[in-house]
Structures are given as C-alpha cells and as structure tokens.
Amino acid sequence: MAKTKEKETHRSFNLKQELKLAPGYIIILLWVIFTIVLLGWVFCASFSTTAEIFQGKALKFETGLHFENYAKAWNGSGVAGFFGNSLLYSVVSCVALILVCSPAAYVLSRFDFIANKFIQTSFVSAMGVPAIMVVLPLFSIISGMGILNNIPLAKGTLILLYVGINVPYTTIFLLTFFSNISKTYEEAAAIDGCPPMKTFWKIMFPMAQSGIVTVTIFNFINIWNEYFLSLIFASSDKLKPVAPGLYGMINSMKYTGDWAGMFAAVIIVFLPTFILYIFLSEKIIGGVTGGIKG
C-alpha cells in the first residue's frame, strides 16, 4: 500500500485532474500559509526591536538584526536557568522511563500471568485520568516533607513525578511494539543457553530500538512542554522548567514593555522541540497513532 502511495505522488501532471483537486489545495494552502506566517513573523520579530514592532516594521530590519534580544532573554530574564532545568528533567526522565518501562512492557507482552490483563487495563485507564486527580495528595506528601525547599532533592522529586506520570503511556506504547517482534529470537537464545533476562537486554532491547526512539521523542516533547505539574511543584525560579518560566517572563515583560525580548524568549522555548520535529517529523507522525488503539 505504501508503494502505491509513493507512485501517486510522483504521477505526471494532469491539468484536468489537478483542477478537480483545486478546492482541497486552496483550503490546505490557506491553513499552511497561516501557520508559516504566524511562526515566521514571530521569528522575525524576535530579531527586531520593540519600537519597530509597534510601527509595524518588524519585517524590515531597518536597524539590522538584533541578536541582543536573545542575549537579554537568555541572561537577563533567566531563560538560561529554565532551559537548563528543562533539559535536565527531560533527558533524565526519558532515560529513566525507558529503563523502567521497556522491561515491564516486555514481560507484559510475553508472559501469561494472573495480573497481566489487570495491569494493562489499569495502565490504559490511567492514560485517561485527569492530572487534577493526582496532584493534591502528591503535593501534600511532597510539600509536607519539606522537599521543595531543598533544590537538588526537589529536582529529583520532579523527575520522579515526570517519570511516574508517563509510565502508563510509555509501557503501553512499547507493549504493542514488543508484541510485534517474533518469539523465535528468544527461543533460539534459550536453546543456546542464554538466561531470559540477559536475552532481553542483549537481544530484545536492541531489536525494539525504533519503538524506543519513537516513544522517547514523545516523552521528551511531553516533558519539555509540561505545564500543570511544573507550575504546582516547581514554585521557585531555581526549579522552574521552560513552560512556567516563560509564563512568568511574559507577565513581567508586559510591564517592562520589551516585546522583542519576549518573542526571543518564545523562540528559545519553541526551538528544541521544533528542531527535533524538523529532523524526525516522519517518525513522530508515524508514532502518534501507535500509542492509541484506533
């Protein structure tokens, strides 16, 4: 099926047929152009000055490119700190999620035991539970223990939260992936005398690489953009990741009137996931519907 699709896109130009599709092209193009204008303008404005933006000349660059907007946002407004926090939270959580979830997903996909179906159903249901159902008791425990005043400990706790919240999604995603790998590999390994746990790490884990990469991209994007939990648990500026950090900055920049700096901050927050998307959009799009049963 994929092959016929490829052929279709490379078919020769046929005016009559293209004209039939014209309304479709127009609708899609309008939407796409709007998206590009939205991002393009904000990107350009971030190199402009506030005065130029207000005169409607953000795209003319009469006074040149103002890279200092980025320098100001990065150093002056503390984006550097938020960015560092987000990077730490996302990377560590993503690695931890794979170490925790891939063995669990493998066992759930391969062995028949009493709790198997029950665990799977619980995980699937958990994906639909609103975050508001878990924040109050967790906040009560974490804040009651005074953890949020100790910065390194609080960072660790936040990572634990990000990992925990994403366990059901990651496990279910990888479970579908492991189910599609043939059992003959383990059988061959077992005949050669390889213990099952070693078989998993040496043979199955590397074979699941493409699924692991996809789910890690999604986890990274989710944790990078996470807002609600971060806002509640990361109250101090030293703990904040980019999303609530940006929110605080936007509020303060509305008063100082530094619009160019604000757009620069928006672009800084936007870039990491966007760059990831430019290189991996096919993989990301292919994986979106992988985690849900359609």
Add this chain to the structure above:
Amino acid sequence: MKKNKTMIVVFLTPAVLLFLGIFLYPILKTILMSFFKIEGVTDAMNLWSFVGLENYAKLLNTSLFRTAFFNLFRIWFFGGLIVMSLSLLFAAILTSGIRGKKFFRAIIYMPNIVSAVALATMWLQYVYSPRFGLLKNFFSALHLEGLAKTQWLDNEHKFMALLLAYCFGMVGYHMLIWLSGIERISPEYYEAATIDGANKLAQFRYMTLPLLKGVFKTNITMWSVSSVGFFVWSQLFSNVTADTQTITPYVYMYMQIFGGGNTVTERNSGLGAAIGVLLSLCVVLIFTICNKAIKDDDLEF
C-alpha cells in the same frame, strides 16, 4: 514460553510501584478527600472533618464554579465541532491524491509539538494584537475597518479568540487519527466504487464515513481527555485571576488551592478534590456513551 517468576517480578516492579505511587494511591486519596473539609493541603488526616457530599453541593452552588464548568462544556462542545470537522476535512483532502501530502501533514501537525505557552503567546501577542496584529493588518488590507478595529481580547470576543487559538493547535493531532483510519481502508473498495460510477464525494459519504465509526470514537475520547485538563490556554488568556470568560475547572481548582488572590472565599482542599472527581466522572460518562452509541465491531475491514 516457559514462565519465569523472578523475571516477571524484577521487570515489572519498578513500573508497578511508580503506578501505585503516582496514580493509584493519589486517585484513591483524592476520592476520599472529596468527602472531607480540609483546611490546608498538607494537613494530616486527623485534621480532616467529614462533610459527606457537602463539597459537591457547595461547588454546584458556587456561581464561579458553574461558570467554569459551563466554559469547559463550551470548549468541549464547540471546540469539538470545529476540531472534528476541520481535522476530518483535512484528512479527506490529504487522502484525495493531492501533491505534497507529507509536507502539508507535517506543517498541520506541527503546532502539537510546540509548548502551549509559546503557541498561546504567539496568538495573544501577535495574531490578536490591537496594534500590530495579524488580524488587524489582514482586515485593514481588505478595507474592513470595522473588523480591523475589533478588540479580539475584550470580554465580548475573548472566549471566541481563546477557542480558535486552541482549536488551531489541536486540529493536527486529530487529523492524524483520521488519516490512520482512512489509510487502513483497502483501496480496492474505492476502485470498485469508482468502477460502479460513484464520485469522490459519494465515496466519502457512503464508504469512508461509515468505516470511520471506530476512529470517530477514538477521536472523541482523546478530545475529551485533553479538553478536561484545559488549563494553560485559559491561564494565558485571562488578565485577572477569575476571568469569567476563560475560567475552567482546573483554573478554579488552582486558584482555590495554590493561588492566592481575593477570589478565594475559603481554604478547602476537599473542594479541589471534588472538582477532580466530577471531571473524572465526565470523562467516564463520555466514554460510556461513546461505547454504547458507537459499536465498532459490526464492521470489519
């Protein structure tokens, strides 16, 4: 395969422990909390006082909460209509054989990978800006002075502005779900229909749509789950703490328990917990209705 108990236990324990700690225990405790009056979030259980269903009654009698709930319903219902129809339309166009399908698909999905705070800021500070905004310039260029002068973020238009910006970000995700459904339909069906003389529109109406019933259910479920947690857009679009145009249950809960301000009449974490339970009940209700109304096993393809 031979059972291997140690392996099952060792491999499952970390994931299950995290699930118990971050989902099961908090969920059960939240349900319990919703029946108690709790002055401070961190209060020990012996300081709680049992009030039965009073928290729920109080919420339903608070006009600000009713407004918040109504706003959420408006977002779910009207936003759902907009997002479902646009995403289905885009999916239908992209599978109609146009060129550059992959490129268009990638651009339309792109807002979903961007931080909602960044995206909302782009809309607020650029598209809707009364001084240098996209809408203002667009309508000025068309000499529609009335529309160009519209204050998109005043109380009269704010909800619509919020809804449109939110929908813009959500269309791509739901389009991908539709696309995956459409692409699973065998092309032979369409070939047969074309031979029988059915045009593209008829094919879409009488073949694609009925075959997409199951996908529709998935879409509604995902839409409901994500809109229940409507928070960040609402917070960004409000100028005051309790903006009746944009407030949603999450914002109300956040205000009650974590935010200060003069809108907080009484500190009671039980109310926050009750909001959570109410929202979860809504999700369960929508899910049940969808499952009852749409049976996807009567069509095999």
